[in-house]
Amino acid sequence: MKDDPDFRKHNQTAFDVTADELRQFIEQYEHLAAEKQDIADQQKEVMAEAKGRGYNTKVIKKIIAERKRDKNDLAEEEAIMDLYKASLGMT
Known part of the structure; x- marks a missing residue:
């Protein structure tokens, strides 16, 4: 293949960019x-x-994490948590 200075210059410019x-x-x-x-x-x-x-x-960080969450997702999780605790006699 023959050396082409224009091709070489174009490739070098593309590399620099x-x-x-x-x-x-x-x-x-x-x-x-x-x-x-x-x-x-x-x-x-x-x-x-x-x-x-x-x-x-530790509590402050938990509050910050809760404030970031969707209110509906948080309410659902708390309801499930209460249900599980009641099932285990923790309430």
Whole structure:
């Protein structure tokens, strides 16, 4: 196969563009990961402050998880939980 400088140049340009785009994706992901870690650190600080003021952080986390859930799903789960507890004599 004959060497074609134009073909070689086109391939190199395509490679450079792809490498730049890939680098952008990686750097964007790394930036988001750093932001995520910063937020996690801030959440830990909030819980540490709540604990320092005497609140039970385990319960706070459960309340936060419940607030995220769909109200109907939560009500159904609580109804089933009550039924199971009653069946076991836990009420």
